[in-house]
Each structure stands twice: as structure tokens, then as C-alpha cells.
Amino acid sequence: xxxxxxxxxxxLYTFSSNAExxxxxxxxxxENSYTSSVSVKSTPEIEKKYVHNVYDAIAPHxxxxxxxxxxxxxxxxxxxxxxxxxxxxGCGNGKYLGxxxxxxxxxxxxxxxxxxxxxxxxxxxxxxxxxxxxxRTDFGDAAMSIAVLHHLSTENRRxxxxxxxxxxxxxxxxVLITVWAVEQEDKSLISKWTPLAERYVEEWIGPGxxxxxxxxxxxxxxxxxxxxxxxxxxxEVSQEHSTEDIQETPDLTNQNQNVLDVEDDKNMNNxxxxxxxxxxxxxxxxxxxxxxxxxxxxxxxxxxKKGAVVYNRYYHVFREGELERLISGINNAKxxxxxxxxxxWCIILEKTL
Amino acid sequence: MRLLTHNMLSSNIKGVTNGFPLRIEAEKVVEKTVEMxxxxxxxxxxxxxxxxxxxxxxxxxxxxxxxxxxPTTLESDEFLSKFHHALLELxxxxxxLVCPETGRRFPVNKGIPNMLLHEDEV
Numbered sequence: 001x002x003x004x005x006x007x008x009x010x011x012l013y014t015f016s017s018n019a020e021x022x023x024x025x026x027x028x029x030x031e032n033s034y035t036s037s038v039s040v041k042s043t044p045e046i047e048k049k050y051v052h053n054v055y056d057a058i059a060p061h062x063x064x065x066x067x068x069x070x071x072x073x074x075x076x077x078x079x080x081x082x083x084x085x086x087x088x089x090g091c092g093n094g095k096y097l098g099x100x101x102x103x104x105x106x107x108x109x110x111x112x113x114x115x116x117x118x119x120x121x122x123x124x125x126x127x128x129x130x131x132x133x134x135x136r137t138d139f140g141d142a143a144m145s146i147a148v149l150h151h152l153s154t155e156n157r158r159x160x161x162x163x164x165x166x167x168x169x170x171x172x173x174x175v176l177i178t179v180w181a182v183e184q185e186d187k188s189l190i191s192k193w194t195p196l197a198e199r200y201v202e203e204w205i206g207p208g209x210x211x212x213x214x215x216x217x218x219x220x221x222x223x224x225x226x227x228x229x230x231x232x233x234x235x236e237v238s239q240e241h242s243t244e245d246i247q248e249t250p251d252l253t254n255q256n257q258n259v260l261d262v263e264d265d266k267n268m269n270n271x272x273x274x275x276x277x278x279x280x281x282x283x284x285x286x287x288x289x290x291x292x293x294x295x296x297x298x299x300x301x302x303x304x305k306k307g308a309v310v311y312n313r314y315y316h317v318f319r320e321g322e323l324e325r326l327i328s329g330i331n332n333a334k335x336x337x338x339x340x341x342x343x344x345w346c347i348i349l350e351k352t353l
Numbered sequence: 354m355r356l357l358t359h360n361m362l363s364s365n366i367k368g369v370t371n372g373f374p375l376r377i378e379a380e381k382v383v384e385k386t387v388e389m390x391x392x393x394x395x396x397x398x399x400x401x402x403x404x405x406x407x408x409x410x411x412x413x414x415x416x417x418x419x420x421x422x423x424p425t426t427l428e429s430d431e432f433l434s435k436f437h438h439a440l441l442e443l444x445x446x447x448x449x450l451v452c453p454e455t456g457r458r459f460p461v462n463k464g465i466p467n468m469l470l471h472e473d474e475v
Contacts, residue, residue: 039367102393112467115465116463119465125465126468127466129469134362135362135363136373139361140361
């Protein structure tokens with residue numbers, strides 16, 4: 001049951017060579033399109049920079065803050081029969097590995113430094129990608145994905161990761177998924193997050209781009225945020241050959257400013273895309289060594305007041321019902337429980353076939 | 354990496370029809386004793402693909418397992434001990450796991466396999 005989805009995505013916009021960032025020079029039909037085939041399993045640049053690199057740099061510090069076991073996850077794990085083989089995809093620092101002493105856990109994560117922390121604690125782990133699990137089909141008794149899917153930047157990748165979790169468990173096996181919710185209990189927390197639109201402007205005009213960074217470069221206030229965020233992504237995307245989200249744009253002949261106004265659950269103008277800061281104290285940054293490079297390339301900044309290097313982690317936070325919607329297309333799993341717990345949407349699936 | 358894990362791992366490189374089992378290249382194998390749980394072993398026995406398991410254990414330097422097994426084999430305590438040893442107590446610390454179709458080597462360092470694919474393999 002190996003799906004090798006080659007996502008054929010066609011960009012329906014052409015860019016002239018001196019196109020200004022944040023604007024679209026021409027909108028044309030598919031006959032002029034820039035076409036690329038990109039696998040859903042290929043990691044987009046935004047995830048490399050703002051998920052993988054960040055966790056690699058902050059791993060020990062991150063791990064030191066991740067110790068509390070959530071009661072709902074704990075009860076799910078405790079409810080599994082003795083002798084179960086449990087697969088934790090995106091296990092991070094291995095917080096839940098070994099939690100149920102009667103079960104055997106195998107963890108995987110995309111971050112080698114985090115996996116090393118798990119291995120040092122004696123856990124059975126490997127480095128792997130949640131979107132493409134290197135596991136045989138139907139092997140596990142249960143699987144879990146705790147605070148992972150919100151780091152995947154496209155709907156297709158998020159769905160693919162869920163399909164993988166279902167694939168690797170046996171028929172009748174359970175899958176627990178938790179993700180950060182749009183609907184945060186502590187609303188003041190969101191004010192500390194940077195919505196993707198603004199940040200992408202800086203990213204495009206930042207170091208290594210055709211234009212030098214300067215305040216006057218940011219002249220985009222007249223462009224509606226939805227288009228700005230979308231075009232920011234497109235330009236980034238045209239470099240990275242991943243245009244899945246553009247493919248989903250419904251009205252292709254519409255040449256007005258709202259061409260990127262796609263259905264709510266699929267685009268960045270719906271306040272679900274954020275950069276969430278992580279403050280890595282200077283003394284920890286020195287140990288990791290990765291921060292010098294991150295600062296030089298603009299991926300991290302310094303906050304002298306807090307004495308920390310500030311990284312940004314990319315999140316697509318989930319709306320109520322969004323997990324269910326993703327799962328509705330998966331025909332061999334059914335939802336057995338759904339709940340909201342401490343600003344996370346959670347779901348338990350059972351594999352039916 | 355234990356052999357229980359190995360029996361679940363499969364090469365997921367684009368174009369590969371059957372990436373299981375991965376061939377083990379063992380450079381360093383370590384033994385770590387762990388308590389035996391017969392019920393657990395019996396459950397795992399049902400999942401394990403035996404031919405792949407016995408080949409893997411031999412690659413790790415362990416030759417005590419029988420070629421042929423059936424459900425009655427589990428009744429033997431001696432077998433259970435050997436099965437336990439091979440399944441959970443042998444660790445591949447350094448070496449590689451090799452894709453059966455492409456020959457691509459997935460490295461194992463400090464007991465950790467790295468199964469990440471390159472851009473062109475996805």
C-alpha cells in the first residue's frame with residue numbers, strides 16, 4: 001500500500017524576470033504555465049528553515065522544557081493492551097517513549113539531535129520523515145503523532161502524514177493525533193506569534209534575495225494581506241518548485257487582486273499560518289553552535305534584553321473540524337474520539353481495513 | 354537498532370516495489386541484556402517475518418535460531434530465550450541497512466538508523 005504521490009502542480013501565473021516582490025505581473029492561463037512535478041514527500045523550504053533547522057539548533061533546550069505528560073495522551077497509552085507495539089512518529093525528545101511499561105515503543109523524528117537525546121535515554125529510535133514512514137504496512141498495534149502535523153506546510157502533506165500513521169498500524173489499531181488549535185485558550189499567546197504574511201515579506205527581502213533589506217523595500221501596505229501572503233508564497237514557491245496550494249486556486253481566469261482568495265481552509269489569509277518564537281538562551285546557543293550560522297543568515301535574531309537567540313518555528317494551527325476533514329478522505333480509518341485539550345485539537349482513529 | 358525494529362523497516366525510495374527486508378551490514382554489534390516477557394514475545398512472534406528475522410540475526414553474528422518455525426515452536430522455553438535474545442538484546446550499533454532493490458545504504462550510527470531520503474529518492 002505504498003503511495004507514491006507525484007503531485008503535479010501547475011502554477012498558473014508567470015513572472016517576468018524583474019517582477020517586484022509582492023506583486024503579480026501577469027496572470028495567465030495554463031498554457032503559459034510553469035509546471036513542475038513535486039512529490040508530497042518532498043520537504044518544502046519553509047519546513048527546512050523553520051522547522052528542521054530550528055529543532056536541530058534548539059534540541060537540548062527544547063528537550064529540557066518537554067517533560068510533563070499530558071493526561072489525555074497518558075490515558076490513551078495506558079489503555080493499550082500489554083505487549084503492544086507503539087509507533088511514535090515525531091517523537092521529539094522521546095517524552096512518551098516507554099510511558100506504558102508493558103508496551104514496546106519505537107520512535108522516529110526528523111531531527112537527529114532530538115533522536116540522539118532519545119537514544120541516550122535508551123529508547124529504540126530512528127531518524128525518519130513522518131510523511132514517508134520507513135515501516136512495513138500493518139505492523140504496529142498503535143501509533144501516535146503528538147504536536148507534529150502542525151509543522152507541515154501543505155494540506156496534502158498533513159493528510160499524507162495521517163495516511164502514513166494509519167498505514168503502519170494493524171487493522172483494529174488505534175492512532176492518536178494532537179495538533180495546536182487556532183482556538184487558543186490563552187489568547188494573549190497568539191499576540192506573540194508572527195502571522196506568516198508579514199514574515200514572508202522580510203524573508204523575501206532578506207539576505208540572499210535580489211533586493212537588499214531596507215525599510216523602504218517594504219512598500220506593500222497597499223496590497224491586501226491575502227494577496228501579499230499568497231504571492232509571497234508563490235515567489236518562494238516558484239523557487240522551490242512546490243505549487244500545491246496554487247493548484248487549488250479555483251478561479252483561474254480571474255485577474256483581479258483576489259485570485260488567491262481560496263477556500264478558507266487552504267490558504268494563508270485565514271490566520272492559521274504563524275511563526276512562533278523560541279528563545280534560546282545565549283549560553284545554550286553557544287553550546288549548540290548552530291546559532292552563529294542562523295544569525296548570519298537571518299534565520300534567527302538576537303534579543304539582548306532577554307539574553308537569547310530568537311528562532312521562529314513554522315506552524316499551521318488547526319481549526320475545529322479540520323482534522324476530521326482531512327480524515328474524511330481516508331477510507332480505512334474511522335474517528336472513535338475527538339476532543340479539545342489545552343489548546344490542542346485531538347483525535348483518535350481506528351484502522352478499519 | 355534491535356532486530357524487532359529491523360523486521361519492520363522497509364526501503365521507501367521512489368520506484369521501489371518491495372523494500373523489505375533491508376540487508377544488514379554489521380560493523381559493530383552490542384549485546385544488552387533485558388528482562389524477558391513471554392507474552393510480549395508471543396505477540397511479536399505473530400508479527401515477525403521469520404526468514405527476514407533469521408537472516409538478520411545471522412548478519413548480526415547469531416546463529417542459534419531454527420530455520421523453520423511454527424506456532425508450536427513457541428512452547429519451548431529454550432526457543433523463547435533465543436528468540437528473546439535475538440529480538441531484543443542484539444543491537445546494531447554501527448553499520449548499514451541496504452535497500453534490496455536499489456542497493457542504497459541507510460547508515461546506522463550509535464545504534465540509530467537514518468532512514469531519511471535524498472531529494473531525488475522521494
